[in-house]
Amino acid sequence: MFGFIKALLGICQTKPLSGDLWSLEGDKVRVKLSQMPEPLQKRGAVYLTGQGLSMPILIMRTEDDQHLAFANRCTHSGRKLDPVSGESVLRCCSVGHSTFDYEGNRLSGWAKEPLTCHAVEKSDGDLIITL
Numbered sequence: 001m002f003g004f005i006k007a008l009l010g011i012c013q014t015k016p017l018s019g020d021l022w023s024l025e026g027d028k029v030r031v032k033l034s035q036m037p038e039p040l041q042k043r044g045a046v047y048l049t050g051q052g053l054s055m056p057i058l059i060m061r062t063e064d065d066q067h068l069a070f071a072n073r074c075t076h077s078g079r080k081l082d083p084v085s086g087e088s089v090l091r092c093c094s095v096g097h098s099t100f101d102y103e104g105n106r107l108s109g110w111a112k113e114p115l116t117c118h119a120v121e122k123s124d125g126d127l128i129i130t131l
């Protein structure tokens with residue numbers, strides 16, 4: 001029951017990353033990966049919001065240790081996304097529960113359009129995300 005209420009309100013499980021661990025530099029976002037108090041778990045995620053970003057960004061670490069970045073906005077109606085435990089899938093936290101693969105392709109649910117994916121590279125231990 002509580003899960004349904006959370007979905008109704010669009011409350012996601014993924015937490016925001018502290019603003020002192022990332023910065024917006026023109027059309028790039030630098031994430032101070034090496035300064036994070038704990039590394040992201042495999043299939044774990046955080047999101048960035050505010051600080052001049054036009055749209056929240058979801059950052060996740062895959063099972064094979066890659067970092068991916070997506071616009072953290074479901075293409076159905078804009079709710080945030082969570083990684084799905086044990087699957088290589090992102091799921092909208094709203095009741096429509098649209099799902100997307102790691103390339104942003106829509107798999108199921110009410111959304112019709114794919115997610116926007118952002119290029120990610122590593123530089124001096126930081127993640128650089130191109131918007």
Ligand code: FES
Nearest residue numbers: 074076077092096
């Ligand atoms: S906002 Fe994601 S399914 Fe509706």
